[in-house]
Amino acid sequence: MRLDSLYLENFRNYQSQQISFHPVCNVIWGENAQGKTNLLEAVVCLSCGRSHRTRTDRELIRFGEGGFLLEGAIRARDRDFISRIEAGAGRKKKISVNRVPAKSAAELSGVLNTVFFSPEDLQLIREGAAARRRVPRPPRPQLRPRYAAALAEYQRLHEHKTRLLRDCAERPDLMATLPDFNLRMAEAGAGLIHYRSRFARLLGQYAAPAHLECSGGREALEIAYATVKTVTDPFGDHRTLVGQLLEHQRSHHSAEISSRQCLSGPHKDDLEVSLNGVSARSFASQGQTRTAALSMKLAAREIHREIIGEYPVLLLDDVLSELDPRRQEYVLNRLGSGQVFITCCEEDRLHALLKGSVYRVSGGVVLPG
Numbered sequence: 050m051r052l053d054s055l056y057l058e059n060f061r062n063y064q065s066q067q068i069s070f071h072p073v074c075n076v077i078w079g080e081n082a083q084g085k086t087n088l089l090e091a092v093v094c095l096s097c098g099r100s101h102r103t104r105t106d107r108e109l110i111r112f113g114e115g116g117f118l119l120e121g122a123i124r125a126r127d128r129d130f131i132s133r134i135e136a137g138a139g140r141k142k143k144i145s146v147n148r149v150p151a152k153s154a155a156e157l158s159g160v161l162n163t164v165f166f167s168p169e170d171l172q173l174i175r176e177g178a179a180a181r182r183r184v185p186r187p188p189r190p191q192l193r194p195r196y197a198a199a200l201a202e203y204q205r206l207h208e209h210k211t212r213l214l215r216d217c218a219e220r221p222d223l224m225a226t227l228p229d230f231n232l233r234m235a236e237a238g239a240g241l242i243h244y245r246s247r248f249a250r251l252l253g254q255y256a257a258p259a260h261l262e263c264s265g266g267r268e269a270l271e272i273a274y275a276t277v278k279t280v281t282d283p284f285g286d287h288r289t290l291v292g293q294l295l296e297h298q299r300s301h302h303s304a305e306i307s308s309r310q311c312l313s314g315p316h317k318d319d320l321e322v323s324l325n326g327v328s329a330r331s332f333a334s335q336g337q338t339r340t341a342a343l344s345m346k347l348a349a350r351e352i353h354r355e356i357i358g359e360y361p362v363l364l365l366d367d368v369l370s371e372l373d374p375r376r377q378e379y380v381l382n383r384l385g386s387g388q389v390f391i392t393c394c395e396e397d398r399l400h401a402l403l404k405g406s407v408y409r410v411s412g413g414v415v416l417p418g
Contacts, residue, residue: 050125050162050359051388052092058118059111061087062413074384074405076418077392084413085392089165089364092390095121095132096163096362098144098154106136116140123161125359130160162353162361166346166368173345174322174329174338199240206234207311214309231298238315239290242276246283248352249274249320255348256341260324263340263379270329270341273321277313335371343368347383360387367392 051072057063062084077085090109093101100109110117116137123130134157135143144151146160210230217223253272260270276283279297280290294314301313322329322341329341353361363384368391369377384391389405407418 050357050361051123052095052161052362053122053124055088055091055095055122056118056120057088057091059114060091060109060117060119061111063087063091064111064413066413066415068408068415070388070390071406073388075388075390076405076407077390077410077415078395078407078418079410080394083410084415085410086167086366087413088410088415089167089366089390089392091119092121092161092362092364093163093165094134095119095123096158096161098134098142098157101165101167106142107138109136110138121161125160132157132160162357163364164346164350164353164361165364165366166343167366168370170342170346171335171338173320173342174333176330195240196244199237199244203234203237203241203315206230206237207314207316210234211311214305214311217306218309231295234314235291235294235298238294239287241315242280242283242290242318243287245315245318246274246276251352252345252348255351256344259347259383260340260344263344263376264337265375268324268337268340269326270344271323271326272345273323275319275321276315277317336373336376339371340376343380350387354387363387363389365389365391367394369393 052070053072054067054069056067058065068088077088079085090100090102094109099106103109106117116135118133118135120131120133123132131145131147133143133145133148144154144157146156151157210227213223213227213230217227249272253270256272257270260268274283277294277297279293279300281293283290285293298313305312322345324333324337324341329338333341350361350363365380368380372380409416409418
């Protein structure tokens with residue numbers, strides 16, 4: 050799988066640019082705030098229809114313009130694709146694949162898969178459960194359609210139950226519907242736990258050896274999936290999980306009524322990351338934290354390959370900073386398979402080590418390196 054070319058128009062600080070890429074390695078360098086991360090963000094958008102950095106498309110539009118356009122030429126599954134996104138303030142986003150209008154952004158993910166590492170991913174280790182909750186799930190919902198359906202159903206029910214709890218003081222009659230919501234949330238939640246627990250185990254199986262090798266054999270990485278306390282075995286059968294989720298709901302019933310919040314369910318799930326048996330969140334250094342987060346991303350990349358049969362495009366934003374030379378060398382040596390985009394502030398030795406194309410970004414313009 051690879052991105053052969055990309056056209057950007059009024060996207061972030063890019064006015065109009067057509068770029069052709071190397072099939073294996075693309076080094077993108079330049080000073081800060083010139084557009085390196087914006088370029089990787091455009092690739093992410095082409096893979097899922099939205100940015101990982103913003104909540105609205107309006108923020109992606111170049112200042113003073115009415116909309117943006119992204120178009121990528123992609124090679125995947127021995128076929129050629131053209132994915133296109135047009136978005137503007139006040140109008141519906143248009144997405145197409147091979148000139149055919151897409152019913153949803155999920156069709157983009159069916160063409161181009163990406164794994165993206167950015168400095169913000171250190172939050173996966175450093176911050177609380179809300180940041181890490183992005184990880185314990187299959188890498189792409191369309192690769193696990195039952196998971197995607199359970200997630201959509203659970204999110205819908207969670208939203209409805211939250212509104213019910215918020216309004217029940219003024220509308221006591223709404224409480225009669227709460228048992229039905231709880232049962233349906235437990236059913237959908239059991240499906241989420243089924244998939245998340247297995248993905249977290251697989252993530253640990255791939256990430257642990259990567260981290261061990263990167264640290265020179267000094268650090269053992271462990272990843273544990275944590276869900277509600279009444280679930281004694283997240284790998285248990287569906288009926289047992291439903292019963293244990295209902296038990297947790299009953300124990301939190303009074304607290305939910307008084308707080309008017311939904312306090313029970315797998316929306317509170319977490320990943321517990323440790324190094325040599327010690328919490329990485331509390332005790333890992335900056336370099337160890339970066340290595341652990343990167344190991345998890347490389348693990349997700351391998352899981353993608355196992356599921357879809359080819360590597361996703363790997364996007365590494367400022368990946369080498371705060372890593373010692375041994376860890377830098379390990380990361381660079383792991384980039385031999387699949388297409389890679391890697392950004393840095395100085396071209397330095399990357400080109401000689403990685404054997405690909407080099408691009409310099411300056412003021413929203415991409416130039417040959």
